[in-house]
Amino acid sequence: MIRPAQEHILNRLPSSASALACSAHALNLIEKRTLDHEEMKSLNQEVREYFKEHVNPGFLAYRKSVTAGGDYGAVEWQAGGLNTLVDTQGQEFIDCLGGFGIFNVGHRNPVVVSAVENQLAKQPLHSQELLDPLRAMLAKTLAALTPGKLKYSFFSNSGTESVEAALKLAKAYQSPRGKFTFVATSGAFHGKSLGALSATAKSTFRKPFMPLLPGFRHVPFGDINAMRTLLSECKKTGDDVAAVILEPIQGEGGVILPPPGYLPAVRKLCDEFGALLILDEVQTGMGRTGKMFACEHENVQPDILCLAKALGGGVMPIGATVATEEVFSVLFDNPFLHTTTFGGNPLACAAALATINVLLTQNLPAQAEQKGDMLLDGFRQLAREYPDLVNDVRGKGMLMAIEFVDNEIGYDFASEMFRQRVLVAGTLNNARTIRIEPPLTLTPE
Template identity: 60%
Template sequence: MIEDKCLTQDLKKELKEKVESRNYKEALKYSKKMLEYIEKDDLTHEEAEWLGRDTVSNFRDYVNPGFVEYRKCVTEGGQFAAVEWKDSGLNTFKDASGKEYIDCLGGFGIFNVGHSNPKVKKAVKDQLKRQALHTQDLLDPLRGVLAKLLSDITPGKLQYSFIGNSGTEAVEAGLKLAKIYGQEKGKFTIIAAVGGFHGKSMGSLSATAKDIFRKPFMPLVSGYRHVPYGDADCLYKTVKSCEMVGEGVAAVILEPIQGEGGIIMPPAGYFKRVREICDEFGALLIADEVQTGMGRTGKMFCMEHYGVEPDIMCLAKALGGGIMPIGAVIAKKEIFSKFFPNPFIHTTTFGGNPLSCAAAIATINVLLEEKLPERAAEIGDYFLKNLKKVCYKYDNLVEEVRGIGLMLGIEFYSNEIGYEVSKELFAGGILVAGTLINAKTIRIEPPLTIEKGQCDTVVEVLDKALAEVSSKFK
């Protein structure tokens, strides 16, 4: 506590005014009201209306007013918003007013095993009865179990894992592994792809390609280069040039399919050639499977489609089963061993906590037991075929429909068209969204548990939405 004699009169006055301005009584009343709302399954019409107004006000005044302008769920004038309230099935959710939506956004790819999957939820509840967080000093068993499972299900010789809280953290850990592994050989350059998205912390943002995310924070971390995605010749020339000028390449980081880039598929044979280039020059291959992993593309991991083994793989999003946040980076022993001498060289307080690990263990169990990757391949083929059938009737709007498994995208001729179609779908009870790098493309990433009948409903609503938008863009 600061002794009174150390304070000037002005500082005493400022502190007194700050304390007096705090409204603990109002905070206590407000928090109590919200805890009562949280306890409810359903809200009355009046409660839902109040919550909508309150949410808009809170975002405008305390979160970020930009979200009020951006969200298609906010009414014109920004007075009211559809407020997400509860899950209503594996593939659906309801807003506070009780309107149900088919989720074709999937939380940007987190709900692979569905909303509130009962097995994942039970695992978290069971763990919560026993212990929520660990003390940090003793060995925690679930982290070890999850690391072993990841070694069991990932391709090739990937073995050791660092467990964090998000995809960005997984990428940061992967980049640090590549740096520490390459430094003895004088390799420190990281090559990423144009259109790629790897996160927004300073290291991961340096690999991310979108200028509007990068420019405000420049200069970023040094030693990063970007090459066109899918152009193996350009990658080869860049790696070779770096080596020739003494800027050896530690790693090439790529998404197996560019998610935020607009569901961009690589050309045939691309990743096999990337692997050859990395091997020729002694660079590591980092596969960012944060969005493509955990069964999304019809294989447990997208790199399996290409028959290529990465040296480092980054995972997150669906790993937590749509219940808990968790991320992981897994690497070959020879690479991860650089962390062995000092296990505290890269750590996290909350990463690998028992609740998140319980969720991830249950998620892996569900994916394997219910064969959800195989299901994603089957339902994805059906869905893609029907999406194409409808979309190509509107060739004045739609440029291309593409994807694999249940990672699908519809690219329009302009951002405006994509946004209008998204709004029409939302009004029809279907949630989709654009991608952060390529706003012309809306992603279709439902839970892998989506039923064929629900796919049919999405296609029907899309047909009506495209007809409505088509009349505006003649």
Template identity: 75%
Template sequence: MKAKSQTLDAAACARQALEWIEKPSLSFEESTLLNQDTLQSFKEYVNPAFLEYRKSVTTSGDYGAVEWRASSLNTLLDTRGNEYIDCLGGFGIFNVGHRNPAVISAVEHQLAKQPLHSQELLDPLRGMLAKTLCALAPGSLKYSFFSNSGTESVEAALKLAKAYQSTRGKYTFIAAHGAFHGKTLGALSATAKAAFRRPFMPLLPGFHHVPFGDIEAMRERVFRCNNRGEGVAAIVLEPIQGEGGVNIPPDDYLRAVRQLCDEVGALLILDEVQTGMGRTGRMFACEHAGIQPDILCLAKALGGGVMPIGATIATEEVFSVMFDNPFLHTTTFGGNPLACAAALAAINYLLEHDLPRQAMVQGQFLLDGLKSLAARYPDIIVEARGKGLLIGLAFVNNEMGYRFAQEMFRRQVLVAGTLNNATTIRIEPPLTITLELCQQVLSTAGEVVETLRKPVQATTVNAALPTG
């Protein structure tokens, strides 16, 4: 085992980091030093595999692209001053853009009062955010539990469903192939990718997976479980599978699943960690189907691109299992004042600027252009699909998808693959993206696809997207 360096000084390391944080700009020499330090730190103290995975964000094979700051709601600067159109959106974090002034202002004002709550006095912003989400969420969803991430929001949903259904003798969960619900032990049991699951087996018992979008397969598995005495506690689904490759189910699928849950007394948990907060053209993707779940999971964009926060929202009937003992499931930092301030500002901005509608309009413009591109290059692109500003561009193979992401980066547009489907490149910009930027992205994509017809140069690195 490699020994830890004895020359490290924690105070010196922290001081150096604070110096970087406090610098408003960098000279060329400073940017070079920061890049070198970042690469070395990832290699020695974070995980060297990240340098391999980030191969697409380089122009010379030295993995030198280091993020510095946001330059607008829709663009980023690296340490060398290169500006990128963000068509990745932090995998769905930046719905209201980067460093949204309204969100920053709310967090700064709360920071001046009290960053974290005492844990004993009642914290007002948690109540305000829960009330706001009750008004925002569909149907009879009412009570909220706050956490720090999407994985935690799913974990809370699974525990809530277990607590509610245990007295009814129902313990089984059904999820979908291609699903991604997070990587803590419970959420990972619902996630479907073998590469993420295998090292941690056995996972939680009682989880089954069926093909996504196939209501007959879902019905068959539900009744098979019931007939074997394995009552179904809940069905867990993403309305659109994000990490699975932007997979969109048939129009009547979610309604049919909702009816099936009602028929057998199972709960419906919808994971809208990525699809929620206006991403698909409605505030929540389930609204396209005109349904409400029993439990709704949110995170990512809920924090306005400034603070991490997750929310698990449930009906009063389901959430009531927590009334006798509110400490049955808790988290120290969940629903902290800074995160709640960011979430409230993000919700207000989404509504005031009608960003769900903007996502629908800009998303359709992008999707139409990418579908046209796919039709012109069927030997390279299999399909363009999406809803709102959650778009997937499926390539004929992983290598082609990787080269597309790399060439887009070289032209200063950020895109990336999905965790559960390596051949699909995700295009997921902030909902604040303008039509002018959308047109620039389409023009750049057209240039890139044309270059993909050329033979791979000897210097081209191997595909670094995860294998699907």
């Protein structure tokens, strides 16, 4: 571990020597299980400096805005159990954020870790030429698990990539039919790559990259009449809709639930106008809302389903774009039309298969419904006690939100929770809203 007196030595070394020293230092850190006081102090200082100089100083500014005193620089060290994290100072945090929805089966779930370790001992990455068994088995598992006629899977490394693949797949299917328009909703978040960002609906993220992809339109979320009007107008003007892309519950928009019957009505409209329905369940999927997939609450079957986040069990990154045979068949003649080097790699597939196994054997979706109802009842009681501070409490399963009357109260709440060693955070598209998204393994204790 580099001591404070040595902290700038790396910066004075020649570039290759500096890189070697820095990597060796990091490898030494990875091997350690505990830190003494000086090592802890030095590491905290290093991490803050490197975030400022080499990652992004804006992230440190954000941390200062939502924490009190020096807490902004807390450096995570290891998982403390299924539902907690420990920082370099040994402080344990209850995780009520879940890494924005990746830790559905908890931190370092032993079943998932074991599957990844066993696969690592054999082969971590695929050859790209031979048939890799775990990709085939995960695709078969998802075909059995997902609703309706979803059958074929394309694997990637993130939610944004899964959405990007869905948009390209819809384009490939609908372009020969003369349909090029995509409809998304106000408040939506589908990622920040160029295609996904075109569907996302927050100006802060969109404006610096204008113009985005043409052909994307937005209507108010939950307003079926607005959706019908737009699809009708597009048909009249020859701008026929290729696909509608929705989150069953808007996550980054502030955990916004649509009115009952909205998703089935959108499905019906898509059928009427010959548009595909893409459901982005990157955050709502894998048991988060009390069903394996949020669309199952109203028995809605999409043409394309986007998954990621919790699919890798909080151990490996993986995304999946699952489609019906009719839609996916446009890739049959040329399976190389859309590819990614690391998508569907053996380690990620092992993690996903183990995650699905844990969700099913431990019945975690049902647990999410029960625990979510209990937590929402408690939050609503607090809202009744503080009506001048809390505007709304909402959620489904273990995807919940507390909306405050203004942004500052939300920041103060997050800061106080951090002081109490409870991790929460706001949502990207709604600053007044604090998201509560713990692991589904969270216990009443």
